[in-house]
Amino acid sequence: MQVVDRYGRVLSRLRVSVTNRCNFRCFFCHMEGERIGMNRELTLREYRDIFQVCKELGITRVKFTGGEPLLREDIVDLVSLASKYFEDISLTTNGSLLAHYAKELANAGLNRINISLHTLRRDKFRNITGVDKLEEVLHGVELAAHLFDPVKLNVTVMKEVNDNELWSLVEFSGKSGVILQVIELQMTPNINNPLRTYHYDLEPFMKKLEEEGFRKMKTKRGKTKFVKEEGKRFEIDIVKPIHNGSFCMGCETLRLTSYGAFKPCLMRSDEILLKEGFEKAEIRDAILRTNELRRPYWVVANV
Numbered sequence: 446m447q448v449v450d451r452y453g454r455v456l457s458r459l460r461v462s463v464t465n466r467c468n469f470r471c472f473f474c475h476m477e478g479e480r481i482g483m484n485r486e487l488t489l490r491e492y493r494d495i496f497q498v499c500k501e502l503g504i505t506r507v508k509f510t511g512g513e514p515l516l517r518e519d520i521v522d523l524v525s526l527a528s529k530y531f532e533d534i535s536l537t538t539n540g541s542l543l544a545h546y547a548k549e550l551a552n553a554g555l556n557r558i559n560i561s562l563h564t565l566r567r568d569k570f571r572n573i574t575g576v577d578k579l580e581e582v583l584h585g586v587e588l589a590a591h592l593f594d595p596v597k598l599n600v601t602v603m604k605e606v607n608d609n610e611l612w613s614l615v616e617f618s619g620k621s622g623v624i625l626q627v628i629e630l631q632m633t634p635n636i637n638n639p640l641r642t643y644h645y646d647l648e649p650f651m652k653k654l655e656e657e658g659f660r661k662m663k664t665k666r667g668k669t670k671f672v673k674e675e676g677k678r679f680e681i682d683i684v685k686p687i688h689n690g691s692f693c694m695g696c697e698t699l700r701l702t703s704y705g706a707f708k709p710c711l712m713r714s715d716e717i718l719l720k721e722g723f724e725k726a727e728i729r730d731a732i733l734r735t736n737e738l739r740r741p742y743w744v745v746a747n748v
Contacts, residue, residue, distance in 0.1 A: 470575030483704040496530040515542040528554030543585030596623040603643040667692035693741030707735040
């Protein structure tokens with residue numbers, strides 16, 4: 446079975462926040478759209494039932510996020526479980542615990558990994574994350590580069606915070622053999638949102654990439670990719686979702702919160718919560734109902 450929304454977008458991906466706990470305190474964190482105060486975490490048995498239903502509905506890819514997913518003691522077991530139901534398994538992490546888990550995760554079936562790295566400066570890292578763990582993250586990147594393909598470094602660009610480090614990060618990613626994913630800071634439409642002052646226009650950076658010999662390519666999911674071959678491959682992915690209709694039209698993802706609620710979109714507050722003790726029929730119903738709520742946020746009027 447293949448599930449399609451009213452805009453013709455196939456539902457093929459599940460993004461799972463496995464915990465809302467985190468050992469970083471990044472000031473711009475959107476918490477994957479989770480509600481504050483919901484401290485329940487789904488069990489492996491509950492995930493097994495959810496994954497089974499997802500497979501039946503044609504979902505082939507899963508990405509684990511947090512909070513920080515590596516704070517979950519059974520994260521390796523969860524990846525191993527997912528490998529029985531999905532063709533592609535990825536994980537997004539802040540990297541601070543990655544050196545400890547990398548080999549186990551690879552052996553459990555993790556295919557790809559995204560590591561958040563917003564700066565290469567120790568003082569700035571501390572200001573952004575609230576912790577002094579840059580060396581641990583860099584060690585995790587080094588190990589991951591030998592175990593996973595691809596490895597992506599996620600950098601959220603913020604005006605007068607880390608915008609002046611973009612080229613240092615480009616060079617670092619090239620030397621490390623990983624992809625740099627440059628992300629535009631995404632905010633809710635609330636004009637009083639204090640993060641608005643940090644918004645940085647990525648267009649000049651994209652123009653500079655072309656001037657430096659990078660070839661511009663559009664991807665199926667509405668992202669822009671820049672590639673350059675210089676003995677080895679440099680790849681820069683640009684995630685520019687704000688007012689980007691093609692980005693939203695390329696979305697094939699349903700979100701699952703750590704407390705068991707399906708969400709149609711990060712930018713929406715509505716969700717369908719699975720009650721404790723749920724059965725497979727309830728999972729299927731929740732997924733199909735949430736799929737009916739899915740809409741391209743930057744195409745359709747915000748509701």
